[in-house]
Amino acid sequence: MEIEVKLRLPHVDAYRQVTNFLAPFHVGTHRQENHFFDGGAGELSARRAVLRLRFSDNDSRCVVTLKAKAVLVDGVSRVEEDEEELDPSIGRDCATEPAKLSTVESRVVGRAREEFGTLEFVSLGGFGNVRQVYEWKGLKLEVDETDFGFGILYEIECESANPEVAKKSSRSF
Template identity: 35%
Template sequence: MEIEIKIRLASEEHTARLEQALGGSPVSVEDQDNVFFDGVNKELIKNKLVFRIRVIEKSGKEPVAIVALKGNAVLIDGIASVEEEEEAIEINLARRIIENPNLIPEAANSHRLLKKIVDRVPCSEGYSHMGRFRNIRHKYQWEDYLVEVDRTSYPHGTAYEVEIESTDPGKAKSRLTALLQEHDIPFGNSQQNKFENMLLGTLL
């Protein structure tokens, strides 16, 4: 179970001000291409499951790809919990699947998590894309936390969000909101996760 706090910022200006408060220089920057899949009859979403392949590029490094299966996502008062399983996948195979989702059953023969997805919810009529978005993630080491500052680009606009994964989300949220208040940065609880914003055309 992954537990994160998710705080929404209103603009690029507010996001840049937070980054200065976090120290100004991220420990890493990721350019993430997030692509979501389902059966043509929406078999996975009907079972409250989300299937994603993420391609990550970092300056000076070879790109990597990760398959994720998520389920039972809950977001209340800016604290999100989700059952999540992830596994790396060879980058060229990931790109072939993104180009042609119907390669998923064949690829599942040599990839444990893909096989789990295919076996758990059969999609007998094939697979299709659900949607796609780009996310630029700046990671900062602040106090005891790894803080992730996201700029997420959808066809309908850009969302700004701060995330911290923590086993004590209440404490993490209290510390982060105190920092935001100290620097007079407006903020609010995220009301939907990135996947929901993609599907619904929102920035909440």
């Protein structure tokens, strides 16, 4: 199970302050495109799950992810996450025609079909984001600028085995 600490930044000025502070620790930038899917009869969402296709850096990479049983308490997100690489051209076909997910040879998509009884997939939409990655005080921090089309969200994400320590460290700046 993946444990993430997510801290929402209130506005673009806070985002700029954080990225300026972390600039010496910058290790990479990723442009991501995220597409979300449910079963045709809502099989995944009925059990607090979702299937995601994430394309990174002009389709150089595609990852299919099954997220399930997410719980968010005091900014700490606990979610079961199962991921695997998928050929970006196959992922693109599925993003364009979600029904094709039903025929993809993938362990993760297979889990969605078998464990959740998903026979067909439907798109829930998606969004793009720019992710700045930093290595700071032994933590991997991902600072996101996410464009939903109707507004932009700024947040810091940190995966950690000890979420309370990560949360405290992240809030220190």
